[in-house]
Amino acid sequence: MITLIIVAVVAMICAGGLNTVETAVAGISRARVAELQRDEVAGANALLKVVENRARHVNVLVILRTLCESIGAVTLAAVCLKLFEPERWAIVAAVVLLALFTFLVLGVFSRTMGRKNPYSISLATAVVLSFMAKVLGPLEKLLIWFGNIITPGGGFRDGPFATEVELREMVDIAQERGIVEHDERRMIQSVFDLAETSARVVMVPRPEMVWIEADKHCGQAVALCVKSGHSRLPVIGESVEDIVGVIYLKDIVQQTYSRTDGGRGVRVSEVMRDCVFVPDSKPLDDLLDEMQRTRNHIAILIDEYGSVAGLISIEDILEEIVGEIADEYDEAEQAPIEPLGDASYRVQARLSLGELIELYDEAHGRQLVFDDEVTDEVDTVSGLLAYELGRVPLPGSYVEYAGLKFTAEGSRDRRGRMRVRTVVVEPTAEFYSEEEDTDGQS
Template structure:
């Protein structure tokens, strides 16, 4: 055989390998760990090897991309050499090689191979898992070196596991699925919320310290039962010398178990004899880590501590789940204020603790209105009530009003159980942006 024939056969082989690599890459990126785990339980051939591949999915995908790129580049060079042998003009030969490789790469590697990978992701992944695992271990150091080099050269830094399989891509896939009607709006919101757990701190969804319900340690079990009934809470912190001295958590179930046979209404049982140990976590802890910890420890409530060691608030596992599925109400929550209440004409009544991000998303999705605050506002403010306080320069009272970001915010509230005036809700309505300071406001105090 002549050299040209050998080069043609080599190009065919390289493109075939590149097509297989593209198919496997697409298949491995599309499979679900949960389903593969079920395959392991069902003793499906290759399932155990596939689980090991998924343990390092990003690394394995990176290796596939590396090998596919190598095959494509080598094939392109050989096609250019072959073209130069048959076409006397080097310029036309290179042009022909570029056109041929572009069409082949797009049609075969970009469309056909990826379509096959998406149609049969599990069968292809199972068939290739053993070989992929071995190749990945062999080329792993090379892949890590190239990723590290690329990240060093990337302005602003790169991704630790490379850019080929990122959360951003998954978010875009969810958005595309929503646009094509594959997933509903609520399903898209839940999926996006799962991604957001890692970047959401416990502080942003906690019950803040001023709204906490607690009982003093010198009280008896009967008083704790009464407080649970009045407040509607089944778990209440027990404090010692003050709100920063939480000595335990008392559970309504434990209280009932200890007192239902007593004739004195639980007066003979100190609340400290019934309480359980409290769990303390930093208020900066990401929600995904906190959820894992609470599931592992079978704990449904935790006390959040700020950077100075003081109690910042409380968080329950229900609060975290509500970040994914939305508000969860039971038969005892009939009078609980909805976090967002439409009032018509672009007006909403929202809870004071609603985050600025949720407010911006509300007007973007429901009204098609883009909300922009002054520079620095979103760095200084977390909640809607905090935005009013920021505009006023002091703690707001019911009746306080500010304008910011093209919105007018009016505080609503009443006296709390200790007789103090508290802002519980905020009425938000769009207005034309003021030409002067967007954070200006005034306050109408209610006595």
């Protein structure tokens, strides 16, 4: 009895550990691993070999995990048969315990750990995983071959465990070979990112919303639309927490065009439309699909406490894919990257760290290295400023990081608030000293 319990527990723990490693290995980027290898991080050489043949190693992990799960399930059933009478209660107990363990440990806990610490886990297990792949390689090929035979229409040569990360790498390779352009690659990668990006990331937060009271007349609504530059405005009742609808500029114009009083005789509440409320945690791909189906161009976002968090338009979501969309009335913006000479640049505050790394790699042959803690928390240049400062950056704020000095630039917006719009990135003495060290070694 005790032996069976020990075997069941050990098998399930091993299954959970293998699931963690599988999730971690499936979630790492080959480019990032190559960077770790150049930095001579322990285990990076072995891990690079793993990601170069990722499908094979993931297949081996799946085989081992399935074996451990099977052993754990059988021994757990045997333990339950000895502990419970009659037999049907033993079966019920085994099913309940196995379902709970599978969901909580194999599903939630192990996968969460794998996604939160992909590189540290992969580096720590790369050598052992490479060894297991060599030992179980023939078995893995045999099982994949047999599985493809019994699959209607045939299967995949490397097995069915391809991941989104592999698809991303395929896009990167396609760009390197000239099959797709840089902008096309960025758009494809952005489509992948939609599922991982929540609406709150791109929303207009509540303090920045432009709204109008329901008891105002249409003439005032037209004036506000012209002044703010928005063609759709949320309509509030007693407070901004009481959003009762959305007003469209074209609806207001239809009501005021032929009237001699300039629309003062028509209240906003008479022409407003119903508004859509969605949680601010909703993924952008799901939200875009919903807005297309319901033919809504604007939605009000609600936070976890039921309060208004902000609003989002379909244009905000599309800009995540294709970049900034400017119409004839938007002010001309600076280029995302403006060279200033001597490896210095003026970049838009929302420029991604990935684009900054790519810029210095292509233009100067320098690999900028950011700590995992930073890349886990920060996506943009302005985000890096805020993270290092520990507060919202203001124009004139600066930090030094990765051999570069980041200085915030900005001005007052239409509501008189200071906004960081661009960041000047310039090399420091550390940047040039590292460059000299690199030249000396070569």
